[in-house]
Amino acid sequence: MEVVFINNVAKEISATDKTKIKPTYLILGSGSFGFALAKELRELEKDLIIVDKDSQKVETLRDEAYEAIVGDVSDPTLLDRINTKNLAGILILSSDPQANKAALENVRKKVSRDVYCVARAPDVINMQEMETMGADLVIMPPRMVAKSLSRSLERAEAMRRGNKLTQWFEANKGRKLAIVVHDNPDPDAISSALALKTIAASFNVLADIIYQGEIGHQENKAFVNLLDIDLYRAEDVGFTGYENLALVDCSVPGANNSLPLETRVNIIIDHHPIPDAEIDAEFIDIRPNVGASSTIVTKYLQELNVDIDSKLATALLYGIRTDTMDFKRNTDSADLSAASYLYPLSDHDILDQLERPSMSIETLDVLGEAINNRQVTGSYLLSNVGSVRDRDTLPQAADYLLNLEGISTSLVFGVSEDKIFLSGRSNDIRVNLGDVMKRAFGEDAGGGHANAAAAQIELGLFSSAKDRQTLLRLVNEAVVKRFLGAVGVEEADE
Template sequence: MSVSKANVQENPAKKMLSVVGQKRAILIMCHNNPDPDTIASAAALKHLFAHALRRKAVIGYAGTIGRAENRQLVRRLKVDMVRTDKLNFSKFSVIALVDSQPHSGNNAIPREVMPDIVIDHHPLRRDTTRCTFYDVRPHYGSSSTILTEYLRELDLTVDRKLATALYYGLKTDTNGLSRSVTKADLDAFNYLFPKVAPRTLAGIENPSIPKSYYLKFADAIARSVQYDDVMISNMGTLYNPDVTAEMADFLLRMEGVRWTLCMGEYKEYLLLSVRTSRRGMMAGKVALRIVKSLGTGGGHEKVAGGKISLKGLKPEERAQVAKKVTDRFLKLLDVQDHEGKPLTAAPPADPR
């Protein structure tokens, strides 16, 4: 079968479907600890295979669906997802990866297995170009945007559930359309918005939240240290791998803060999230450099993350890893304040 190996321009959805051909056993993989964008993209791809090819597909993931919002998304929209520890990768004849790329360190596809299809909006990785089909659009705000275009290209009906999922994927990845939004994202937004089920969406966005979540937030604030316009929180042990990202977003909204780094230990890994509000900055490159030779990392212009294995390390060695990451971060950003001020040290005099 001849499929253009280049980053596809015209009729990408049709080209992607031609890769499947007569093959029946399809696996759609999300990234680890799936977020709404990867979940919605996987659900859309499954819908696309079902309606354009009459083919069933399995959605796989590793890690946990941590945030209460994301659990609600899966539950209310009835997205059927299977943990990879219950999967045998060799049983599938087609593997599609959404919102992630091969060997990026944030998906559970075994190293020696190359996916056939990759759809993503992170910077293109060289290994990805070896896949039969890849459609990687780093300037897009979400993978949900790409999948919305696919559904429209194929003229498939998008029901309210799927529209709500894609809308939520687009909304969360662009932080409510406040970052990395292109015309394509706005087009997808305008297309999806009238189809959204408002009460379902409200239920997803406002779930009840465990008490532990509030306590971790309080703890993270207590552990936050500000260095000029940089806020760093070493959050300690985490019960949910998504909380560094949430905290990094939350702290970034503080007046005078332009960069955030939040990290914490989750199941033998140091997880970290980097955010910036500065335009033209490369949070992804910063993340990559602070974990260099320690772990994996990457991301977008304003949003990035990484992880470092702490297996076999003693508590003091773990602390050294966190310190190294912090030092590298401050150095890369050329921060002059090396001491830092604990966020809670002096209650700010708020004029309002």
């Protein structure tokens, strides 16, 4: 005979008693994990009943005013003692995976599919088996603890970084800040710099965004014009009028940015892989796992409670989308979280306009040259487009060529007056394109992510070529040989 406390009234029931217990949540197994969950549910004022085969443990639970019964979770007759019509959820949480699977099988035979069923598994193999058996959710407690701890550490680290950035701005009120982005900046670099400028303004720090090169890509031009973003060329303003310097979306002075080498930088915020060069600044936040620098600064805006207007939200959301290729490349959960936060704050009419810019004649010409001059070796496609004025046309061509059937990696390159510019794209999980660029063209010349990378090579000895056609031929031979060598392919198909 057992005693069950229902609504604080003790009732004796025998094995043949027709009385049905009516809980909202049924917990099968009251080990440390099951009991911890029961405490949480009771604090939420949920009705529940606990089943455990240990009679002493059941008595202890009853002493603490829990409704509990003695029973084996794998017993096929167990559910006959409970009115399952009122169940919102069944939680199978014993430490015995075989008993849990037997309980799960019993639940799916006797209980409505509308009842949410959670099962505990010790490993991935059992988790997959329980999912196949019909569990709505399968949990592994060690993994849950690890994830929870990881999230807590991330929040603590974010708070520490936010506090450190606050302290830096507090100590530098009244001093002008130059926010330097990489050469020929893209929407991610520009929007990240705009966010840092907004944060600076909240601390009464005057900041300007400075770049070198051209904003050549049609979408980038439309981005700056539609959002009316103020940018200054390095050659026009210089750096002597600024007491502090920040690098955004790049991390090494002089490496694809307008700062002189060895310049002392105060702030560095970037999401690109950490280079081999030594990085030194008062405040450094480099997160290679994140898909966009815009994601990083969005988190700072949230942490520091800085108002985000529609213009800034639109810029940041577009920066995240473009650098992650609409969340299909190098995307982290932080990117999705930031985008979700920015989405309702953004101007979607402007976003629509940004996604449908007109194509320039030069872009069309380069795309045509890239198609006509393609050289294919296996799944690698390389194309020399000849002379280029706008380097932003190269990644557009590389993106387009990657869509061709049988192509997993594309490399498009062209020559300006003094440099060779290369842009690559890959969807081959065996290829880390950033590493390939470094091996092929040097640590200082190339780099990027696993599936999107670029390189710049000084013409050097090539510039002594007798004519332009000879130069382009020599460049083509050298680039193709180095790239294919770096990926382990000897020569291109004829």
